[in-house]
Each structure stands twice: as structure tokens, then as C-alpha cells.
Amino acid sequence: MRTVVVLYHAADRVTNIPRPVSDAPGTLPAQSPTLLIVDDDPLIVDSLRYFLGKEFAIVSADTRGEALKALEQREDLPVAALIDLGLPPTPHRPDEGFALIAELLARVPDIRIVVLSGQNDAANARHARVLGAADFVAKPAEPQHLLALLKQLLAVGREAVPATAATADALLIGQSAPMQKLRLQLRQYANAPFPVLIEGESGSGKELVANALHHLSERARRPYFALNCAAIAPSLVEPTLFGHAKGAFTGAAGARAGYFEDAADGTLFLDEIGELPLDLQPKLLRVLENGEYQRVGETQSRTSRTRVIAATNRDLKKEVREGRFRADLYHRLSVFTVSVPPVRELGDDRLLLLEHFSHEFARLFATQPFSLAEDARQRWLDYAFPGNVRELRNIVIRLTTKHPAERIGLYELEDELDEGGAQTGSSPPGLPADPAAFERLALDHLRDQGHQGDFSLDRLLRQWERAYINAAQQLAQGNLSHAAKILGVNRTTLYNRIETLSRTDS
Numbered sequence: 001m002r003t004v005v006v007l008y009h010a011a012d013r014v015t016n017i018p019r020p021v022s023d024a025p026g027t028l029p030a031q032s033p034t035l036l037i038v039d040d041d042p043l044i045v046d047s048l049r050y051f052l053g054k055e056f057a058i059v060s061a062d063t064r065g066e067a068l069k070a071l072e073q074r075e076d077l078p079v080a081a082l083i084d085l086g087l088p089p090t091p092h093r094p095d096e097g098f099a100l101i102a103e104l105l106a107r108v109p110d111i112r113i114v115v116l117s118g119q120n121d122a123a124n125a126r127h128a129r130v131l132g133a134a135d136f137v138a139k140p141a142e143p144q145h146l147l148a149l150l151k152q153l154l155a156v157g158r159e160a161v162p163a164t165a166a167t168a169d170a171l172l173i174g175q176s177a178p179m180q181k182l183r184l185q186l187r188q189y190a191n192a193p194f195p196v197l198i199e200g201e202s203g204s205g206k207e208l209v210a211n212a213l214h215h216l217s218e219r220a221r222r223p224y225f226a227l228n229c230a231a232i233a234p235s236l237v238e239p240t241l242f243g244h245a246k247g248a249f250t251g252a253a254g255a256r257a258g259y260f261e262d263a264a265d266g267t268l269f270l271d272e273i274g275e276l277p278l279d280l281q282p283k284l285l286r287v288l289e290n291g292e293y294q295r296v297g298e299t300q301s302r303t304s305r306t307r308v309i310a311a312t313n314r315d316l317k318k319e320v321r322e323g324r325f326r327a328d329l330y331h332r333l334s335v336f337t338v339s340v341p342p343v344r345e346l347g348d349d350r351l352l353l354l355e356h357f358s359h360e361f362a363r364l365f366a367t368q369p370f371s372l373a374e375d376a377r378q379r380w381l382d383y384a385f386p387g388n389v390r391e392l393r394n395i396v397i398r399l400t401t402k403h404p405a406e407r408i409g410l411y412e413l414e415d416e417l418d419e420g421g422a423q424t425g426s427s428p429p430g431l432p433a434d435p436a437a438f439e440r441l442a443l444d445h446l447r448d449q450g451h452q453g454d455f456s457l458d459r460l461l462r463q464w465e466r467a468y469i470n471a472a473q474q475l476a477q478g479n480l481s482h483a484a485k486i487l488g489v490n491r492t493t494l495y496n497r498i499e500t501l502s503r504t505d506s
């Protein structure tokens with residue numbers, strides 16, 4: 001998937017590009033946010049470093065493994081990442097890039113990921129967005145455009161932290177039955193003396209739910225600490241949670257309290273609990289059972305009254321069966337389990353979320369919200385949002401940027417959706433059970449076009465093509481992905497053919 005990319009101005013020759021800013025921390029003002037660039041083409045990396053190095057402290061890597069290692073070694077986590085999908089050892093497939101997106105988000109949930117995609121990777125780029133990438137930019141990329149995009153994405157702030165029970169509830173958008181059930185559970189469990197385990201697919205809102213639980217509880221005015229167990233090196237989890245004595249390990253210059261101590265009688269949210277190292281699990285179990293723990297390097301026991309909320313997008317029962325998670329800890333954590341529903345189960349909440357985010361981002365970008373035409377609205381309701389609210393929110397950000405105050409039709413919307421994500425569980429509507437019926441419908445469409453003047457083979461072939469496309473669209477009720485499936489081509493091909501046909505028509 002390596003493509004030739006021009007990331008420098010026409011006036012700049014490659015040889016004129018100054019030496020890149022070093023990866024080493026400290027070459028820029030301390031407040032420069034960190035940008036991670038992952039690409040196996042050194043020319044791209046150097047060019048990006050040259051143009052973006054004035055605004056960001058650049059960290060680069062040419063493989064997924066190197067990127068994750070770089071993350072572990074730095075204290076200042078990147079605020080954004082530019083990544084190529086095709087990375088070694090499989091540079092011609094997107095798998096490494098896809099895996100990296102998920103891994104980056106697991107470690108740095110707020111990171112804004114932009115995929116730098118080859119011209120022909122539109123479908124992959126769309127799938128990357130489902131996985132949580134904020135946007136994709138086709139190569140060759142204009143550096144000014146990239147910079148503007150990054151600035152805009154970073155202007156979209158972190159989610160507001162709710163200050164009261166009322167706002168905690170209000171931040172959770174949704175009136176569907178699964179959301180009502182979730183709200184009821186949160187109120188029931190808010191003050192229970194047990195941990196709560198939050199389960200849900202990636203991007204479904206587990207962190208928001210943990211926040212809401214804390215603010216609905218009587219601990220709302222007490223500290224709230226969060227640790228993403230996937231985000232830090234395994235060796236640092238124990239001292240971070242429990243603290244350490246002076247000299248307990250290399251670099252432990254002084255004694256330090258851990259999150260259990262700092263959170264005191266507040267709440268500690270352990271995100272990605274499935275990543276908790278096995279050897280640490282008995283220590284977490286002990287503190288959950290009787291409140292006892294020890295700082296690393298100390299023998300004296302301390303006591304904690306912190307309430308633990310844990311979250312996972314893994315099937316923890318399966319992790320237990322496969323020996324990666326202790327059964328006793330699982331049972332202790334899961335006394336109260338809350339399941340955050342995926343967006344595909346939320347029905348009309350998709351429209352509420354759309355309304356909420358489109359107004360929020362229009363305000364932020366000082367513009368007017370867009371609206372959806374009827375066919376696009378229907379498609380919005382049909383789409384499964386495999387990347388859940390995170391994907392939905394990112395789509396709204398892009399639409400707000402590209403079509404401020406506009407009425408958006410099906411084609412503009414289709415461009416933002418993932419080809420493989422069209423199904424809502426059941427089989428696609430209108431897929432022909434009987435291929436002969438499809439052919440009959442196509443022939444009807446062919447007849448509708450009638451005869452025009454002298455015979456022309458080109459025109460005849462276009463008429464057949466148009467007839468089959470119309471028939472497929474009719475069967476798919478306007479759903480382009482389903483129509484593409486019926487026709488046995490991918491959606492981008494279909495889109496291009498429709499465009500070519502309409503150009504020839506006009």
C-alpha cells in the first residue's frame with residue numbers, strides 16, 4: 001500500500017528539506033503537544049516532520065510495534081496521530097494500520113487519529129473511521145490541509161466532565177428502551193457498596209457511563225481517578241495503583257502515593273480491566289475484598305475505601321475460561337454489571353445523537369448545523385454504526401466541516417459510512433432470493449429507456465448497465481452498499497459507475 005506521496009511544497013526540493021526536528025523530547029517548548037507519525041516511508045515522515053514540527057513535538061515510528069514502544073517510553077502521550085494503514089510486515093494490506101488504530105485508542109482514548117490513505121484506499125479508510133479514526137486524508141496530502149485538519153480536530157475538546165448528578169444524566173444522550181434501562185441501573189447501583197463492571201463494545205460510551213455513575217453517587221464530591229490498564233507499561237501498573245516506597249525500583253527517587261490512596265473515599269475507574277497483568281490480579285482482589293493493599297517496596301498494609309468501577313470491551317468470561325483473567329476477581333468485580341448498548345440497538349436515538357452532536361460542533365466551529373434529506377435520514381437510521389457513538393460523533397464532525405448549514409443527501413452521507421457496516425443484524429432488505437426476478441426487473445428498466453436513433457454498441461451497453469444498476473437500487477431501497485452487493489461490485493465502483501453514467505447522460 002505504499003504510494004508515492006508529495007508532502008512538500010512544489011518549491012521545496014526533497015534535498016532542501018532541513019534536518020528533521022529530533023524525536024528527542026525537549027527540542028520544542030515544553031507545551032508543544034505530541035504528534036505521533038507512523039509510516040514506513042522515510043520521505044513522508046521527514047516531510048511531515050518538517051512541516052508539522054513547528055507546531056508539534058514529533059514522535060515517529062515505521063511499524064505498529066515501534067509506535068507502541070514509543071508510546072510506552074514517553075510520559076507525554078500524543079494528542080494526535082497520523083498513520084498509514086499499510087505497514088510492515090504487511091505493507092500491502094491494511095491490517096497493521098487497523099490494529100494500530102484500536103491499540104492507540106485503547107491506550108489514549110482521546111487521541112485524534114488521521115489516516116493517510118493511498119488514493120485507492122477509500123474503503124479501507126472508511127473502515128479505519130469505524131475503528132475510531134477521526135478522519136482520513138488521501139495521499140498526496142497537502143501539509144497545510146493536514147495542519148488545519150489537526151488543529152480543527154484538536155479544537156474539539158475532551159468531553160465535559162459532569163459536575164452534578166443532573167448533568168451526568170444529561171450527558172448520556174438517548175431515550176430508547178436500552179438507554180432507559182441503563183439509566184435505571186445507574187441509579188440503582190450508584191450507591192451500592194460494591195464494584196460495578198461496565199461491559200460494552202468499543203466506542204459505546206463506557207467511560208461516560210463510569211463518569212455518570214460516580215456523579216450520581218454520594219461520592220460525587222470526592223475524588224475521581226481513572227486508569228486505563230492498557231495505556232501504561234505493565235510494570236508501572238502496580239506503583240500507579242498502590243504507590244511505592246522511596247528506592248523501590250530504579251527511578252523511584254521519593255515515596256509516592258498511588259491512585260487507591262489519592263482517590264481515598266472517591267471512585268477509581270479501571271478502564272480496559274482485561275489488560276490488568278495476571279500477577280497483579282490477586283492484589284486488586286485483596287483490596288476489593290478487605291480494603292488492604294501495600295505500596296511497592298513496603299511491608300506495612302494500608303487501607304482503602306475507594307469504590308472501583310471497571311470497564312471492558314472484551315468478553316471477560318472468555319478471558320477467565322482461557323486463563324487470562326482470574327475467576328475470583330471476575331466474580332468480585334461483576335456483582336453489578338452494566339451493559340452499554342451498541343448504537344445498532346438504539347433505534348431513533350441515532351437521530352437524537354445526530355441532533356446533539358451537530359449542534360454541539362456547529363457551535364464550536366461557529367457555523368450552522370447541517371440537516372439530512374429524507375433519503376439520508378433513512379440511511380442514518382439503517383446504518384449499524386459498528387464503531388458506535390465514537391464513529392457517529394466523528395461522522396458528525398466531518399459533515400459539519402464539509403457541509404456547514406447544508407442539507408445533506410444520500411450520496412454525501414454514503415461517503416462517510418463504512419461499506420461493510422450497512423447491515424443492521426438482519427439480512428439486507430431486497431437482496432434477490434431469485435436471481436431471475438432480478439433479471440426481470442432489470443429488463444423492465446431496460447425497456448423503460450426505449451430506443452434512441454441509430455444502433456450504437458456503446459449506448460446499448462450503457463443502457464444495460466443502467467438497467468441493472470436501477471434494478472439493484474430498487475431492490476436495495478436506495479441503499480448503495482446493498483445495491484453494490486447485489487451487483488457483485490464494491491460500493492466505490494458502483495458509485496463511480498453511477499457518476500460516469502450520469503455524466504454521459506448530461
Ligand SMILES: Nc1ncnc2c1ncn2[C@@H]1O[C@H](COP(=O)(O)OP(=O)(O)OP(=O)(O)O)[C@@H](O)[C@H]1O
Binds near residue numbers: 105171172200201206
Ligand atoms: N449516550 C451518549 N451520549 C453522548 N455521548 C456519548 C454517548 N455514548 C458515548 N458518547 C461519546 O462517544 C465517545 C466514545 O465514548 P467512550 O469513550 O465513553 O466509549 P468507550 O466505550 O469507553 O470506548 P473504548 O472502549 O474505546 O474505551 C465519547 O466522546 C463519548 O462522550
